[in-house]
Every structure is written in structure tokens, then in C-alpha cells.
Amino acid sequence: MKAMRLVAEGRGLEAMSVDFPPLSPSSALVKVAAAGVCHSDLHLISGSYDLGDGRKLSATGGGAVLPLTPGHEIAGSIESLGAGSESSGLKEGDPVVVYPWIGCGRCRRCALGRENQCEGAQRFLGFMQDGGYAEYVFVPNVRYLVNAEGIGAPQAATLACAGITALSSLRKCQLQPLDLVLLIGAGGVGSTAVQIAKKTTKARVAVADLDDWRLEQASKLGADYVFNTSKIDAKDLATQLKRVNDGRGADAVIDYVGTPRTASLGLRLLGHEGRLVLVGLVGGGMALPLPVLPILGAEILGNFTGTLAQLNEMVALVRSGQVAPLVSRSYPLEEANVVLERLARGEIAGRAVLVP
Template sequence: MKSFQVAEFNAPLKEVDQETPQPTGTQVLIKVKAAGVCHSDLHIWEGGYDLGHGRKPLSLKDRGVSLPRTMGHETVGEVVAFGPDVTAADKGDLKVGDIALVYPWLGCGKCATCVGGDENMCVVKPNSLGVYCDGGYADHMTVPNPKYLLNLKGLDPVTAAPYACSGVTTYSALKKVEFAFNSPIVIFGAGGLGLMALSLLKAMGGKGAIVVDIDARKREAAEAAGALATVDGKAPDALEQLAKAAGGPIRAVIDLVGNAQTTQLGFDCLTKGGKLVIVGLFGGGAPWALPLIPIKAITIQGSYVGNLRETEELLELVRNKMIAPIPVTTMPLAKANEALTDLQKGKLVGRAVLTP
């Protein structure tokens, strides 16, 4: 089995050749068909998050991420073998040869949060694939249980891979602002998540979105994907442009960037009673004047990926509404380092997907 691993933070991925693992217990072995390269992978690769205000960065090592680690949490694979403890009931409609999306946001599986269906929010022992456990930057991968494999039933593996993160992340964030779907919402960021959000918003019945991005190419991509309008976040009159484009009060903002500048502009453009949902992890410190939070009765909510149920809902939505996929750039697995560097430098529009 060939994989590309983070052996040291901030160092090139290391190519590793080892025996292909055999599934034990309830594991399932898959042959990787596609692995999306996500911005979260950059944080893992770099080793932490910027907390702003001169504070020490949040270290992934301190959060329990150990090295070496094979990244990749947007993975589609072909089922190769089931472990000896997998029952027919466990398999459901899944069989050897099927192509499935891997749900990666695993927890301990035993705490009240996990049992309640929100493994992505587990604080006892997070076990996310590609973060705490090895993921899809490889030609094979083991998945702990068949329930985390969602049969694609004919969906394209390459364009479906991002649904495991950018898809379910934006779907879960959009569900948090459904109250505002009868008016334009504002979305910060026109990368893979932003373009995904535009597609899903339309399928979910939303009126549409105004997209903010500092990259002209990405604004063009957002317009092509159906944005009602786009705004350069660095423009001195960006706030006025947003108000004009909305044509009325802005009740909801989804920030897929998550730095001090985007969250400030997102906060400022909201009307009373509005909601700012922060998804992005670019980093920095909170910029808001605290008295304005109660004066404007603003809700500020974080949104972290999504649960298994939401991922299942998302795939059904994709099938039923025939949602167009986001732009993807396919790259061979051997170019994993190049894909990360391109993402880091902002060269990619949409998503890079590695294909072993």
C-alpha cells in the first residue's frame, strides 16, 4: 500500500510503502478512488491554528493529533473486503465492489453525544479519519464500520468525494440559517465550500446568496455558479455594496473563511436579530465591539462539519435535485504535495481531488 503521510509538521509529505492492511473486527477495507484536498488539511500539515491577539497558536499535537499521519477526510473508495465480525445486517445494501463515500467525523462511539448521533461533536475521544486516524491520501484505507460507508449508487466518485467535508459542512451551516432563506444571505469565501454552498442553497429552496471574496477569479466562479452578486471584501465600500446588493435587511451570514476581517464585515452587515455562522478556520481573534452583540441581538454560532445523518440527507438531496458538482481539479496521488501547495497559495478554484 502506498500512502503520503505528514511525518513532520510544515515538512513535505513522506511517501510510504507498506503492506496493505487486512480488515479486522468490524472494519472494511476500501480501495481509494478519490481523495479531496481540503483547507483543513493545510492546518493539519502546518500543525495548528492562529488564535490571534498574540496568543499561542492552538497546537494540533496538544489536541491529540499524532504523527506520522495519513491525511484525507474526503474519501471515496471501492469496497474490497469486510472484517470477520461484520454481519449481514451491518452491511445493509453494501457489498464487495460497491463504491462508497466515507463518513470521516468519528468519535468515541460510546458517549451520550455519539450515541445521540453527533459523533462529529465528541469531546471524549475524537477519531476523525484523516485527522486522528489515517485517511485517504493512500491507495487503500480501512474504515471502522460499514455504517460509515454511504453507497454512491452511481454518483461520480471524484465529484462526490468533497461531500464528506465541504458538502456536509456547508449543508449543516445552511440548515442553521434556514430562517432567512426567503431573503438573500451572505456567504464569505468562494472556494470549494462557497461554490458548494451556492449549489445546495438553491436545492434547499433559498432565494440566493451574495458572495464575498478578495480573489477576482473566485468571484467569477461564484457568479458562474449562480451568486446573486459578488463583492470584493477588500473594497473600502464593501459594506455599502452588500447593503445595495441585498436590497433589504441582511439576516444571515455564513463565513467560510473565518478571519478577523471577514467576521467583522459579516457582523457589521447583519440587521438586528441576524445570525453569523462561522465555519472557516483561517484564524485570528474576535474583532467585535461587545456592546453591539446585545444591542443588535446578534447570534454568533460556530458550525463544525456535520453528522452522519446530515451526510445521508445531503446525498439524497444531491440525487433528488440533480445538483451540479463543484469544479474539481484531478491530480494523481503522487502529486499530493503539489496539491497542498497550490491550495496554500490560492491557485485552486473549487477542489483538488487526488486519484490513486
């Protein structure tokens, strides 16, 4: 079968022909209909995350063996099932979205159903095991397949990373009715988060971004307040947030960008007992004004993707029409390198998906 594979870090993907992996009990082979192209793929290909001060963090914790097929946002149909998968209720031909954040299955996080935070030998598809930039993907256990009936494959694919990241990061804010949450970055994940917040909480949603067109889109999706941070400085933004929040800072801020500038801004805008959730992985380091955290009783949390249960929840939210998935544009699988380059230049709106 055809696959676009990473052969050496820092280089473009190569078109290769790979053998079908043998099916083992309870496993599944999925025929890929769409594979989302995510910013994390850029980190995987470059090999690292930027920690600031010239320091780097390996993108796979040393767990990847090259060549590797990237792609962790995968939707398609079940091609074949291993023995013992009958109890799953799924059958060959069913449309599915794949949960790619597969853990070791033995550590405490995995036992708690939070495999995306596995502290053992992670088996994330598209990072440590072959992913969806291919005609077929091997899934070690049928339990990682979620029935995606009624949702188009390009839309379903984006739920496995962008969708559950939006849901999980919002949950971490523990929003109460009338709370004010500020979302920094109105790209694909941020705009999904606007919809989830408006449909599943009674909180008010503010959005900050550098682009007016993204802010207009956020308003259409239900954002209560939008701020263009290329036109307003941090001090004025803090004043405006307090004006709409009874004199308090934001009850929660989610940073979907993840630069020193956005994280510092988020911290500065927090009110008492506010939560700053860091999601974006653009990278860098920041100086922390230490007394601010104890005085505000504030918290800083991180969020990396979401759980299998949250993927099921996202599929249900989309199927019920409460949340519209990212706007997607499809490209042939062979154009993976072109799409990745365009993503790196910030030229992709919504989510691009590769179609084998």
C-alpha cells in the same frame, strides 16, 4: 500498500509502504479511488490553527500519533468487509464515500448523531487515524460508508468535507422564506452553499468575494446578488444589502474564510436577530464590539463539517442533480506535496483530488 504520510509536523509528506490493517468485525477496507485535498490538511501538516496574538491551537488536540496518513475526503470501492457487516446492505465492490468524522461512540454528541462534534476521544480519519492519501483506507465500522452509485469518485470524495460543511452551515442559519443570507467566500464550499440554498430554501443569496471570476461563477449557480469586496468598502456594502432587504441588514452571514477581516465584516452586516456562522479556519482573533450583540439580539455560531445524516443528504442532492459537486482535478497520489503547496498559495480552483 503505498501511502503519503506525515512524519513530522511542518514537513512535507513522505511516500511510505504500510501494512494492511487487519479487518475487525463490522469494519471495512476501502480501495481509494480519490482523496480530496482540503485546507484542513494544511493545518494538520503545520500542526496548529492560528488563534491570533501569537497563540495556537493544536490541529488534532494532541490526538494524532505520527506517522499518520492524512486525507478525510475519501471515495472508492469496498475491497473487503469484516464479519457482521451484512446488515448494512453494502457488498464488496460497491462505490462508496466515507464519512471521516468518526467520534468516540460513547459521549453525548455521538449519541445525538453529531460525531463531528464528539467531545470524547475523536477518531477522525486523516487526523487521528490513517486517512485516504493511500491505496486503501481502514474504516472501523461499515456504517460510515455511504453508497455513492452514480457519482464519480472525485466528486463524491468532496462531499465528505466540503459538501457537508456547506449543508451544515446553511442549516445553522435557520433561513426563512425571503430571508437574505450573505456568503463570504465563493470558493468550493461557498459555491456549493449557493446551490444548496437556492434549491432547498426560499431565501435570497448574496455572495461576497475578492475575485470577479468567482463571483461570476456564483451568479451562474444562482446567487441573487454578488459583491466584490476588493472594490466596495464595508459601509457601502452595508448600504447595498439594506437596499435589497427592505432596510434591514442580512438575516444571516456565513464566513467561509475565517479571518479577523471577514468575521468583523460579517458581524457588521447583520440585521436584527441575525446569525453569523463562522466556518473558515484561516485564523486570527478579533475584538468584539460587545453591545452590538445584545442590541441586535444577534448570534454568533461555529460550524465544523457536518453529520453522517448530512452526508447521506448531500449524496441524495447530488444524485438527484440538484447540486453539482465541486469541480475537481485529479493528480497522482505521489504529487500530494506539490498539490498541498499549490493549495497553500491559493492556486487551486475547486477541489484537487489525489488518485492512487
